[in-house]
Amino acid sequence: MLDKTKRDWWRSVVVYQIYPKSFQDTTGSGTGDLRGIIQRLDYLAQLGIDLIWLSPVFASPQVDNGYDISDYRAIDPMFGSMEDMRELIAQGKKRGIGIMMDLVLNHSSDQHPWFLQASSSRDNPYHDYYVWRDGMPDSPPNDMQAAFGGSAWTWVPQVGQYYFHQFVPQQPDLNWENPALRREIYDMILWWMEQGVEGFRLDVIDQIAKEPDRYITSNGPRLHEFLRELSRETFQKGCLVTVGEAWGADLQRAKQYSAPDGSELSMVFQFEQMMLDQQPGKEKWDLVPLPFVKMKASFARWQQGLHGCGWNSLFLDNHDLPRIVSRWGDDGAYRVQSAKLLATMLHGMQGTPYIYQGEELGMTNVRLPIQDYQDVEIQNFYQKRLGDGYPQEEIMNSIYAKGRDNARTPMQWDDSPNAGFTVGTPWLKVNPNYTAINAQSQLADPDSVFHYYRKLIALRKQYPVFVEGDFALLEAEHPRLFVYRRAWQGEELLVVCNFGGEATPWQLTQEWEDAQVLLSNYPQHPGDLRPWEAKIFYRKNGAAGES
Structure with a gap:
C-alpha cells in the first residue's frame, strides 16, 4: 500500500x-x-x-x-x-x-448565499466577492463573450451593475482580488x-x-x-x-x-x-x-x-x-x-x-x-449554429464527435x-x-x-522505470507508428503502437532482441505489426545505478 x-x-x-x-x-x-x-x-x-x-x-x-x-x-x-x-x-x-x-x-452558483447577498446591495460586504462593473441596462462594460455563448455580463437592476461570468449567467465569477x-x-x-x-x-x-x-x-x-x-x-x-x-x-x-x-x-x-x-x-x-x-x-x-x-x-x-x-x-x-x-x-x-x-x-x-x-453546451451550440445557417447534418456530426454527453x-x-x-x-x-x-x-x-x-496499472507499480524514466521519441516522422523509449537506472522500456487498421512492417533492433514482452494486445507472432497492435518491451542493461 x-x-x-x-x-x-x-x-x-x-x-x-x-x-x-x-x-x-x-x-x-x-x-x-x-x-x-x-x-x-x-x-x-x-x-x-x-x-x-x-x-x-x-x-x-x-x-x-x-x-x-x-x-x-x-x-x-x-x-x-x-x-x-x-x-x-x-x-x-x-x-x-x-x-x-x-x-x-x-465561480459559484448564482444561488450561493454569497451571491444572493452580493446582488442585494452595493453596500453588502459580500458584494465584493464577485466581479461587478457599472454600466447601463442595455450597454455592457465591453463585448466579452461567455464560453457557452452570449455576453459575459449580466445586469442586476437591484444594484445597477453588471456582474461578470465566463460561463453561463448562473455561474458568476468570484473576485479573487478580495x-x-x-x-x-x-x-x-x-x-x-x-x-x-x-x-x-x-x-x-x-x-x-x-x-x-x-x-x-x-x-x-x-x-x-x-x-x-x-x-x-x-x-x-x-x-x-x-x-x-x-x-x-x-x-x-x-x-x-x-x-x-x-x-x-x-x-x-x-x-x-x-x-x-x-x-x-x-x-x-x-x-x-x-x-x-x-x-x-x-x-x-x-x-x-x-x-x-x-x-x-x-x-x-x-x-x-x-x-x-x-x-x-x-x-x-x-x-x-x-x-x-x-x-x-x-x-x-x-x-x-x-x-x-x-x-x-x-x-x-x-x-x-x-x-x-442534456448538456447546456451542446444545446447552446446547436441553436447558435442553426441561427448562423449551418446545415443540421454538419451540426449533428460535430455533436456526435465532440459533445460532452x-x-x-x-x-x-x-x-x-x-x-x-x-x-x-x-x-x-x-x-x-x-x-x-x-x-x-x-x-x-x-x-x-x-x-x-x-x-497496465500493476506494471506501473512493479517497475520503477514507469514512474521515474526519461523519454525518447523514436520513429518521429512515421505516419502510423508511435514508438518511444523510457530509461532509468539500468531499466528500459520500449513502447510500440501501430495506429490504424493497416499492418505495418517493423522490427526490433538487435539490442532489444532479447527483451521481455511485458504486455501486448495481441498473441505473440513474428512479422509485421497487426492493425492497432501495441507492445511494451522491458530490459535491464546491467548498468544498475546509472541513468
Missing part, C-alpha cells in the same frame, strides 16, 4: 474519475449517487486504482451539472448526504483508495481536509486571476501569486495531491504549476494534445483529422520538458471530452485492440494516469436525437435494462451498445479491455 505520508506519494498513483450522476444509482431516481459509488468500490479495488477523482457532488442547482456550486460544505441531496460522503471516504480508505474532490473556485473571499475558500478547503479527503482537482483554475477590463480571462498577472498563497494556506498543511484544469497552460507555465517544491500544485491538466483535431483558431466543433506526427511531437515535448522539473498528468478521456476510442481509435471492428493501444500509449509515459469511468471498458461515443442531449452516458455495468445503472429512467439515455460492452462480461473475459488496464 502507498505511503501517503511522503510528500510526492501521488507520483506513483493511478486516478479513476467518477462522474457521479452517471456511475451507479441505488434509489431508482435515474441519477447516480454516493451509495452507488460505495457499492462499486470493490470493482475499483479489483481494477487497482489508488484515488477516485469525484466530479462535483456539492449542493447545486445543476445548471452546469454541478459545476455551479451553491454550498461548498454540503452534499447535493440528489447524491445523498454528508454521512454518505463520510462513509465513502472511510470505505475507500479500507481498500487503499483515497478521494479527490472537484472544487470550482473560479482577501476576505480567499480566506473563506481556504477555510472551506481546510474543512474538507479534516473530513479525510486526499486531494483536489481545481476546475478552470487558470481563470481565477481574470481582468475583464483588459479582456484577460486566463493566466492573469496575479495567477501564480494566488496559487502560491492557496497552496501555502491549505494544501501544504497536509500531504495532498492537487491537479489544476488549465486549458491555457503551456510548458513554461506548467513548470511553475507543478514545480517539485510543491509551492503551487502537484500537476495540471493541459490540453495541447486534445485540441489538435480541430481547425486552428476555431472551436472544438470545427473538425479535422488528428495530425498524428504533431500529436507524437506534442506528447514528447511535454514528457521531456517536465522531466525532473515538473510533473505530467496523463489523460485521454474526461467528463468534458468525447470517448477516446471513438475519437482517436476505431470503435468498430478494432474497438478492443485500439482501446488497449491507446491505454498502452498513455500509461507507458511519465506522469499520473487518469482513467475516466468506462474508459477501462472501451466505452464509445453515442448518437442521440438533439432533444435527448458522449462521456456522460451512464456506466455500462451489465446487459440488464439500463445497463444495470438504474431501475428507474436514467437522466441521460444509456448507449444502446451496453449489451455488448459492459463490466460484467469483461470481468469474466481475461482478454478484455478491463483486464488489460489491470495489467
Whole structure:
C-alpha cells in the first residue's frame, strides 16, 4: 500500500474519475449517487486504482451539472448526504483508495448565499466577492463573450451593475482580488481536509486571476501569486495531491504549476494534445483529422520538458471530452485492440494516469436525437449554429464527435435494462451498445479491455522505470507508428503502437532482441505489426545505478 505520508506519494498513483450522476444509482431516481459509488468500490479495488477523482457532488442547482456550486460544505441531496460522503471516504480508505474532490473556485452558483447577498446591495460586504462593473441596462462594460455563448455580463437592476461570468449567467465569477473571499475558500478547503479527503482537482483554475477590463480571462498577472498563497494556506498543511484544469497552460507555465517544491500544485491538466483535431483558431466543433506526427511531437515535448522539473498528468478521456476510442481509435471492428493501444500509449509515459469511468471498458461515443442531449453546451451550440445557417447534418456530426454527453452516458455495468445503472429512467439515455460492452462480461473475459488496464496499472507499480524514466521519441516522422523509449537506472522500456487498421512492417533492433514482452494486445507472432497492435518491451542493461 502507498505511503501517503511522503510528500510526492501521488507520483506513483493511478486516478479513476467518477462522474457521479452517471456511475451507479441505488434509489431508482435515474441519477447516480454516493451509495452507488460505495457499492462499486470493490470493482475499483479489483481494477487497482489508488484515488477516485469525484466530479462535483456539492449542493447545486445543476445548471452546469454541478459545476455551479451553491454550498461548498454540503452534499447535493440528489447524491445523498454528508454521512454518505463520510462513509465513502472511510470505505475507500479500507481498500487503499483515497478521494479527490472537484472544487470550482473560479465561480459559484448564482444561488450561493454569497451571491444572493452580493446582488442585494452595493453596500453588502459580500458584494465584493464577485466581479461587478457599472454600466447601463442595455450597454455592457465591453463585448466579452461567455464560453457557452452570449455576453459575459449580466445586469442586476437591484444594484445597477453588471456582474461578470465566463460561463453561463448562473455561474458568476468570484473576485479573487478580495482577501476576505480567499480566506473563506481556504477555510472551506481546510474543512474538507479534516473530513479525510486526499486531494483536489481545481476546475478552470487558470481563470481565477481574470481582468475583464483588459479582456484577460486566463493566466492573469496575479495567477501564480494566488496559487502560491492557496497552496501555502491549505494544501501544504497536509500531504495532498492537487491537479489544476488549465486549458491555457503551456510548458513554461506548467513548470511553475507543478514545480517539485510543491509551492503551487502537484500537476495540471493541459490540453495541447486534445485540441489538435480541430481547425486552428476555431472551436472544438470545427473538425479535422488528428495530425498524428504533431500529436507524437506534442506528447514528447511535454514528457521531456517536465522531466525532473515538473510533473505530467496523463489523460485521454474526461467528463468534458468525447470517448477516446471513438475519437482517436476505431470503435468498430478494432474497438478492443485500439482501446488497449491507446491505454498502452498513455500509461507507458511519465506522469499520473487518469482513467475516466468506462474508459477501462472501451466505452464509445453515442448518437442521440438533439432533444435527448442534456448538456447546456451542446444545446447552446446547436441553436447558435442553426441561427448562423449551418446545415443540421454538419451540426449533428460535430455533436456526435465532440459533445460532452458522449462521456456522460451512464456506466455500462451489465446487459440488464439500463445497463444495470438504474431501475428507474436514467437522466441521460444509456448507449444502446451496453449489451455488448459492459463490466460484467469483461470481468469474466481475461482478454478484455478491463483486464488489460489491470495489467497496465500493476506494471506501473512493479517497475520503477514507469514512474521515474526519461523519454525518447523514436520513429518521429512515421505516419502510423508511435514508438518511444523510457530509461532509468539500468531499466528500459520500449513502447510500440501501430495506429490504424493497416499492418505495418517493423522490427526490433538487435539490442532489444532479447527483451521481455511485458504486455501486448495481441498473441505473440513474428512479422509485421497487426492493425492497432501495441507492445511494451522491458530490459535491464546491467548498468544498475546509472541513468
